[in-house]
Amino acid sequence: VVEIGGARLAVGSLHLDLHGAARLRHAGEAMTVMERLAAAHDAAIVLGADVNERQHLPAWRYLATRLADCHAAAPSGDGLTFPAARPAERIDAVFAAREARVVSCGGAAAGKADLAGASDHLPVLAELQVDL
Secondary structure (H helix, E strand, O other), X not given: OEEEOOEEEEEEEEEXXXXXXXXXXXXXXXXXXXXXXXXXXXXXXXXXXXXXOOOOOHHHHHHHHHOEEHHHHOEEOOOOOEOOOOOOEOXXXXXXXXXXXXXXXXXXXXXXXXXXXXXXXXXXXXXXXXXX
């Protein structure tokens, strides 16, 4: 939990499995932990995730029914994250509690060659506003 300007955020990072059934189960387990943490600290959830699947598949849909998909809410750029060298899929995301206003969400402002050299996925950057 971090506090910024009086607003509390329960911040998490999630890397889901390559197997679909495990992805959905792990997404549920992660949300249980995040919801308990947020409730205990009166905090809004922000979750960065390598979902390892597209938006129409079960684990992504599960997360997006509980939190806002930041890129879907306020897209900046195409949102494609994988593979980093020639992005063709959006399988990484930032999800946030609905009480957080998504200002924008897209890729980081850096050279594609630098980003592709850092990981096999491109980063996702979300700008959020949380009212006190």
